[in-house]
Amino acid sequence: MKIRVRFTLLQLLIIAGFLGSMSFVFIQFSRVYHLKQLEIQSIQTSTALKTLEQDTRLFSSRHKNLRFLWEDWKTSFQQFDTLYAEMLNNPYHRLLRQDAIVQKKALDESWTTVKEMEIQPLTGSFQKILSSNLPALIGDNGIKISSQLIGLKEGTESVQVQQLAEIEADFDSLKDSLVMSISIPTEDFIINLSDEIELFSSKLYRITIVISILIQAGGIFFVLLFTRSFSRNTIELERTMAKVSDGNFNINLDIHSGDEFEDISKHFNALTQDLWNRIESMKDMMRDIGSLTGEDTEIGELEDFILELAIDNTGADTGIFMTVEEGMLVLRKALGYFPPPMPLPPMVSSKREFITDWFKNHRIAPGEGILGYVIKSGEPRFVRDNMEGELPDNVKQDSDTFINSAIFIPLIISGSTVGILALALTRIESVFTDMDYAYMRSYGEFISLTLDNMQKYHELLKSHQINREIEVAADIQKTLLPERLPSLNNAEVAAFSDAAKGVSGDYYDIFDLGGGKTAVIICDVSGKGVPASLLMIMIRTIIRSISSPEKRSDRIMAELNRAVTGRMGADRFATISIIILDAENGTLSYSNGAHHPLYILRGETGKYRMFDTDGLPLGIDINASFGHKRIRVRTNDYLVLFTDGLPEARNTDGEELGTDRLLKFIARHADQTPRELTRRVKDYIEDFTSGTKHDDQTFVTLKVG
Incomplete structure (x- = not known):
C-alpha cells in the first residue's frame, strides 16, 4: 500500500474517531444541559410553591379586600400549577433512574388529589361567598378581624361569622395539604434530582476523559504502526547511501x-x-x-575509435569530432548525420546532403554559435532539452536540423582548446542525462591528454631523435603537473619536481575535491620516457575521476589500483602517497602505497612525527588492500612529502644526503613560508650535489594555518 494511501486512511480513521467521539460527547452534554434545565425548572417550581404556601397561610390575616385576596391567591395557584405541570411533564425525566421516575409520578398523583379534594371545593365555595354581601361587609379589614367585629356585633353564631370560619378552616387545611403532600415531597424530589444530575455529569466527565485517552492511544498506535516501516526503510536507505558515498x-x-x-x-x-x-x-x-595507441596507429584511426566509444557509451544518435586549424574550427570526423547547431544558408537547408557538405567545408570562427562559444571559452555546454530553444536553429521537430539534446566537450591541451567532441540526440523522446554529461567531461579530459601524447609521440617517431623523445615526454609530463597550485583555506602548499635527465618518473598533483577538502598526491612511476608519461596520464585521469570529498584516501587508493593493474605492463608499477586534507576541521586522511612515509613537523613542539601505512605499489596485485590513518593537524604544522631522489642525492664524494639530514634542514627553516622553504630545499640539494642529479627529485610541503 502506498504511503499516501496509508496516510489518507490514517487521517480518515482519526477524523472518524474524532467525529464519533465528539458526537457522543455532544449527545451526553446535551443530556446534561436538558437535565440542568429540568433542575432550574424544578427550582422555579419550588419558589412558586413557597409563594403559594405563603399566600395560603396568610390568606385569613391579610388586611385586604376579599376579592383582591382571592385574585392574588388564584394567581399564585395558577403560576405554581403551570410550573408544576411543566416540571412533571418534562420529557427528560426519562434520563433519570427508575426510582426518580416513580417519585415524579407520585408527586403528580398527589397534586392531582390536592386539586380535586381541596382546591376545587374551595374554589366553588369561595365563588358563592364572593357573590354574597359578605365581601362588602368585610371591606379591607381581612377575614380574622372581620370575623371578630361581626361576632361582637351580630354574635358568634351568626351566618357571616360561620362563613368566615369555614373559609379560614379551608385555607388552613389547604396549607397543611400543601406542606405535607406537595412541598416536602417536592423538596425531596428536587434534592434527589440535583444529586442525580451531579452523578450523571460526573459520569459523563469520566467517560469524556476515557474517550480522549482512547482517541490519543489509538492515534499513537496507528501512527507508530504507520511510522515503523517508514523508519525502518529510512534507516535502510540512509545506511545504503552512506556506503555508496564511500565509493561502494x-x-x-x-x-x-x-x-x-x-x-x-x-x-x-x-x-x-x-x-x-x-x-x-x-x-x-x-x-x-x-x-x-602504438607506433602503427594513425591519429585519424584513433579519432574514429574515440568517437565510436563516445556514441556507444552514451546512446547518442550521432557525433562529431572537430579540431582547430589556423584558429578556425573544422569538422574532421562524423558518425551519423549531425545537424549543424548554427544558422544555415537558405539554399543549403533544403536537403540533408547539402547540409552535410556545407558543414564539412564550413570553418567556424571563435564565438560563432555554440561551437564557437565552446572554442572561445574552453567551457563545455550541455543542452538537456532543446524544447526551451537553447539551440534556436535546431528546434523545428519536422526538419533535418532538429536536435533534441546535445553535449559539447572542449578538448584542452596545455591550456588551449584544440578541438571539440560533440554528441546529439535527434529523437524527440530522448535526452542526455547528467550522468552522460559528467561521463563525457571525464572522457574528454582523458582523450585530450591521449591525443596530445599520440601527436607528440608520432612526431618523435618521425624525427627518430632521442633528444626529441625526451623533450616530447617532458612536455607530456608538464601537462600532468598542476600549472598553478590551488589557494587553500587555513593552509598553504608549495612543491617542485626536477627530472634527472629531462623526463621524470615522478608525479605530484594537488586539487580541490569540494566540501572544503583538498587532495595531495605524490607518485614515483617506474621507467622513463613516453611509456612512463602514458602511465602518469592514466593515473592522473583515473584518480581525478574517482576522487570525491566523501571518500577516504585508502578507498581511492584501492579503486585506483584495481583500475591500473593489468593495464600497466608486467614491468610497470608506481609507488604513491595520497592525502585528503580537511584544513577547516584540522584532519587528514592518509594512505601509502610503498612510498616514502609522511613526515609532520609539529608547530607546537618542533619535533617530527612519522606516519606510514601498509600497502603494495600500484599495479602489482589487483586485490591489494591499503592501510589508512586519520591524523589530527594543528596550526603551524608542516607536512613533508618527497620521492627517493632527495634523500638518495649524492655529493661528489658519493655520500648520500639521507633522510635525517634533509629533515633537520627543513626543521631549521620551518619559520618560513612553504614557497620560501621549497626554494631553500631546492638550493640546498643543488649545493650538496654540486648540480649533479642521479635520480628524479620531487618535494611537496604544506603548512597548516
Missing part, C-alpha cells in the same frame, strides 16, 4: 514494502548500477584506447 557502487537497496520506498529502491539500484557501469565503461575505454 556495487550494492543494492533491498526494500520490498509495496510503497514509494520500494519505488525509490528500484530507482536507486538503477542509479548505482548505472554509476558502476559508467566507471567500468570508463576503465574499459581507457584500456581500449591504451591498447590502440
Whole structure:
C-alpha cells in the first residue's frame, strides 16, 4: 500500500474517531444541559410553591379586600400549577433512574388529589361567598378581624361569622395539604434530582476523559504502526547511501514494502548500477584506447575509435569530432548525420546532403554559435532539452536540423582548446542525462591528454631523435603537473619536481575535491620516457575521476589500483602517497602505497612525527588492500612529502644526503613560508650535489594555518 494511501486512511480513521467521539460527547452534554434545565425548572417550581404556601397561610390575616385576596391567591395557584405541570411533564425525566421516575409520578398523583379534594371545593365555595354581601361587609379589614367585629356585633353564631370560619378552616387545611403532600415531597424530589444530575455529569466527565485517552492511544498506535516501516526503510536507505558515498557502487537497496520506498529502491539500484557501469565503461575505454595507441596507429584511426566509444557509451544518435586549424574550427570526423547547431544558408537547408557538405567545408570562427562559444571559452555546454530553444536553429521537430539534446566537450591541451567532441540526440523522446554529461567531461579530459601524447609521440617517431623523445615526454609530463597550485583555506602548499635527465618518473598533483577538502598526491612511476608519461596520464585521469570529498584516501587508493593493474605492463608499477586534507576541521586522511612515509613537523613542539601505512605499489596485485590513518593537524604544522631522489642525492664524494639530514634542514627553516622553504630545499640539494642529479627529485610541503 502506498504511503499516501496509508496516510489518507490514517487521517480518515482519526477524523472518524474524532467525529464519533465528539458526537457522543455532544449527545451526553446535551443530556446534561436538558437535565440542568429540568433542575432550574424544578427550582422555579419550588419558589412558586413557597409563594403559594405563603399566600395560603396568610390568606385569613391579610388586611385586604376579599376579592383582591382571592385574585392574588388564584394567581399564585395558577403560576405554581403551570410550573408544576411543566416540571412533571418534562420529557427528560426519562434520563433519570427508575426510582426518580416513580417519585415524579407520585408527586403528580398527589397534586392531582390536592386539586380535586381541596382546591376545587374551595374554589366553588369561595365563588358563592364572593357573590354574597359578605365581601362588602368585610371591606379591607381581612377575614380574622372581620370575623371578630361581626361576632361582637351580630354574635358568634351568626351566618357571616360561620362563613368566615369555614373559609379560614379551608385555607388552613389547604396549607397543611400543601406542606405535607406537595412541598416536602417536592423538596425531596428536587434534592434527589440535583444529586442525580451531579452523578450523571460526573459520569459523563469520566467517560469524556476515557474517550480522549482512547482517541490519543489509538492515534499513537496507528501512527507508530504507520511510522515503523517508514523508519525502518529510512534507516535502510540512509545506511545504503552512506556506503555508496564511500565509493561502494556495487550494492543494492533491498526494500520490498509495496510503497514509494520500494519505488525509490528500484530507482536507486538503477542509479548505482548505472554509476558502476559508467566507471567500468570508463576503465574499459581507457584500456581500449591504451591498447590502440602504438607506433602503427594513425591519429585519424584513433579519432574514429574515440568517437565510436563516445556514441556507444552514451546512446547518442550521432557525433562529431572537430579540431582547430589556423584558429578556425573544422569538422574532421562524423558518425551519423549531425545537424549543424548554427544558422544555415537558405539554399543549403533544403536537403540533408547539402547540409552535410556545407558543414564539412564550413570553418567556424571563435564565438560563432555554440561551437564557437565552446572554442572561445574552453567551457563545455550541455543542452538537456532543446524544447526551451537553447539551440534556436535546431528546434523545428519536422526538419533535418532538429536536435533534441546535445553535449559539447572542449578538448584542452596545455591550456588551449584544440578541438571539440560533440554528441546529439535527434529523437524527440530522448535526452542526455547528467550522468552522460559528467561521463563525457571525464572522457574528454582523458582523450585530450591521449591525443596530445599520440601527436607528440608520432612526431618523435618521425624525427627518430632521442633528444626529441625526451623533450616530447617532458612536455607530456608538464601537462600532468598542476600549472598553478590551488589557494587553500587555513593552509598553504608549495612543491617542485626536477627530472634527472629531462623526463621524470615522478608525479605530484594537488586539487580541490569540494566540501572544503583538498587532495595531495605524490607518485614515483617506474621507467622513463613516453611509456612512463602514458602511465602518469592514466593515473592522473583515473584518480581525478574517482576522487570525491566523501571518500577516504585508502578507498581511492584501492579503486585506483584495481583500475591500473593489468593495464600497466608486467614491468610497470608506481609507488604513491595520497592525502585528503580537511584544513577547516584540522584532519587528514592518509594512505601509502610503498612510498616514502609522511613526515609532520609539529608547530607546537618542533619535533617530527612519522606516519606510514601498509600497502603494495600500484599495479602489482589487483586485490591489494591499503592501510589508512586519520591524523589530527594543528596550526603551524608542516607536512613533508618527497620521492627517493632527495634523500638518495649524492655529493661528489658519493655520500648520500639521507633522510635525517634533509629533515633537520627543513626543521631549521620551518619559520618560513612553504614557497620560501621549497626554494631553500631546492638550493640546498643543488649545493650538496654540486648540480649533479642521479635520480628524479620531487618535494611537496604544506603548512597548516
